[in-house]
Amino acid sequence: MLLALVTGAGAGVGSIVFRWCIQQFTRLFSGHQDYAADPGSAHPHLSWLGPFFVVLAPVVGGLLYGPLVQRFAREARGHGVPEVMLAVAQRGGRISPKVAVVKTLASALTIGSGGSVGREGPIVQVGSALGATLGRLGRAGEGRMRLLVACGAAGGIAATFNAPLAGVFFAMELILMTFSAEAFGAAVLSSVTASVIGRAAFGDVAFLDLPPFHVDHLDQYGFFALLGVLAGAVGVGFSRVLYLIEDACDWAWRGPEWLRPAAGGLILGLLLLALPEMYGVGYPVLENATEGEYAIGFLLVLLVGKILATSVTIGIGGSGGVFAPSLFMGAMLGAAYGSVLHHLVPGTAGAAGAYALVGMGAVFAGASRAPITAVVILFELTGQYSIILPMMLAIALATATGRLLSRDTVYTLKLRRRGIDLEGPARGARLGGQPVGEVMEPLPEPLSTRTTLSEAADVLGLSGQGALPVLDPTGRYAGVVTSRDVAEALAEAPDGAPATVSDLARRTPALKPDEPLATALHLLSDSVEGGMPVLDADEGVPVGWLSHRSALRALHAPQQPLASRSALV
Incomplete structure (x- = not known):
């Protein structure tokens, strides 16, 4: 319990440092606190370049984090959660302590220079590395080590998103992949500790500021059910495109790995020039979509653009999570879907923003097949309890659709492509391969x-x-x-x-x-x-x-x- 508390405190401090680094690098590369809030504008200190500076920002960022990752911690590349899942399942929870430092810098540089990825994967890996380090110093057994890794993940999610419950269930459902009273208690202690630290730094407010939504007609439940099925398919499709583009990048690049992010950054920069809303995490764009500020066609363009931008960012060797992009895709899908319904059945459909909110959780559930986490984290991120029933319905159907369409999740597919089955024996293990x-x-x-x-x-x-x-x-x-x-x-x-x-x-x-x-x-x-x-x-x-x-x-x-x-x- 003491180690869980210290792990939570470390994850809370780590989340503060991580978010500060993202803010500083974003200001450095774009000249704005969040470029997605003012897409297409010029860099204040490079006004002569106009909006074309976004072509160079990912290249410069890649020149910085590419050698850093290649030299010190190659596991810091990518979205992070699969590496933590592997460490817990087959490596006794052992994670190198240098991963925390490298992942923080590499992910902050990636997001700050325009990478269209999220913060949850990095902070999970950072918190988990802290937990593993404390477990090693405390000479914890293998079972305790795994638990401390999960505690670090819970604390990181809790502090970064002001979502203490979601942090606990993320750790239990995705990292440990099991529930027990001991694990739940330790994860709660770590999550609460990290949340207290996070709230002291960021305030006690919902992470996303959205208008209130309500279900006004029983027929809407049928609409939400169909949205859940569509969102599950989009979540699986995103997983497939993500690794298809990563395979294409692997096939096309023949140079040194440390240079790959910079070279690929040129492709990402051109994509950002065409669609500057893809710069960084993109929460301002997400909030605008839920408030109905975009037309249906542009919402679909943003959906496809996010799938491509996130996939390219990961494919060229960038470091960042896929949770926030999943929320973004779900918001675009849901908002477009709600707008279509509003035109077809205006007296029954209700607000398009409600479908955007439900779509956020449903796409993540379809991609990750973590329905409990999806329900809880959407409630905590938005503070919207009024549509919890349609949210649960859509997330359950999205999860079932994802399971029907794909054996793997967006996290386990990365490992299976490397020949690793989390439920199978580890490579070289003396026990487990026998029938x-x-x-x-x-x-x-x-x-x-x-x-x-x-x-x-x-x-x-x-x-x-x-x-x-x-x-x-x-x-x-x-x-x-x-x-x-x-x-x-x-x-x-x-x-x-x-x-x-x-x-x-x-x-x-x-x-x-x-x-x-x-x-x-x-x-x-x-x-x-x-x-x-x-x-x-x-x-x-x-x-x-x-x-x-x-x-x-x-x-x-x-x-x-x-x-x-x-x-x-």
């Missing part, structure tokens, strides 16, 4: 759904197993019952305890003999501790048993086929 069928034990004596709790207690006590499979009278798999469940049920009042184990049986995820052991171990950790049955792929009947003990045996001796081991038994 479950080579590791599983013979199925222990099962319980019947008609077995009483007292009988189950006797069998479990003598079996040496923490859990046993349960079969129905026809021999079909009915679930797993654990010693803990039986003991807790027997401790209840007699009239409150179930009569048989059928009421306690848990339907665990189906394990198949041919799936990788690493994937099975993730499922085992998230379901029951004692073990899980392995089901025949065709019949769905138990053919073996997997536990952590049987998995460890794979380290010491080649496993015999199950039939041979059963014969020996």
Whole structure:
């Protein structure tokens, strides 16, 4: 808890430094506090260039951050969150402390010089690096190290966006990818600490200043549902375009990597010249869209422009997040969609700004498949609770659409393209690559759904197993019952305890003999501790048993086929 608190404090201070750096570099390169608020204007100190200075700004910025990243921390390139997810999943939470410094400078230079990326990816990586460093200094175990990394991510999000709840759920849903009371408590402590520091520096106001929106007609829920489906498709499309352009940049560039951001900066500069609203994060443009200041055609141009500008920024080697661009795309999509509805059904559609707000969360959910984070962070960023129901509806449908269209999220796709599966074994790991069928034990004596709790207690006590499979009278798999469940049920009042184990049986995820052991171990950790049955792929009947003990045996001796081991038994 103490380390979580210190991590949150460090992330809060880091967010202040990071935002200050962005402001200073933006003023240096553009002459404005936020160039997107006054697009197309000249640099005050380079007025003779007019708006053409935006062609040179990304080039100069690339000359500064390109060598910095290449020389000191190559993992600081890109949008940051996938690297943190990988560190937590397969590297025991280990992140080099120099990443915090390099990521801060590189991302601030990228955004300040016109890079069309966000702040959340960098601050997550910065906060996570601080947490990992503190864990290393405190000699924390691997589990604690992962938790401190997540605490750093939570604190960074909380302080940067004044969103303490969103920071917690971002860390739990995307970084740890699991929920537990201990992790939640530590993340909350870190997030609250960082938020207090952030509010002291930035004030206690909603991050985005938007007018209030309301749902005025029940028919609007149908419109919001369709928007959720469209937004999910846009989120997946953005992910695909992002890595398609990155592949094109990899293919086209043959020079030294440190020079790539400067050379590619010329392409980005030309894009900014054509569409200066893409300069930097672009929150002023987003707010204008929600207030109905743009025509439908221009909103669609801004949507496509943001997809291209963000993809080019990342593709040339820039450093920055994809969360803010997702919000931007969602606002443009939603505002355009709402404007079309306003023309088609003016008496029913309602304000276009409400669709822009919902679209922001829905596109992020479609790209990241983090619906809880999307709902909470949109509420905290905007302070708009009045449309929470359509927001939840659209985000749920966007998440489902994204899952239907793509196996990966915008974060995991980057890792999978490098041959890394977060649910699979790490490269070079001694355990995890084996098929479950080579590791599983013979199925222990099962319980019947008609077995009483007292009988189950006797069998479990003598079996040496923490859990046993349960079969129905026809021999079909009915679930797993654990010693803990039986003991807790027997401790209840007699009239409150179930009569048989059928009421306690848990339907665990189906394990198949041919799936990788690493994937099975993730499922085992998230379901029951004692073990899980392995089901025949065709019949769905138990053919073996997997536990952590049987998995460890794979380290010491080649496993015999199950039939041979059963014969020996």
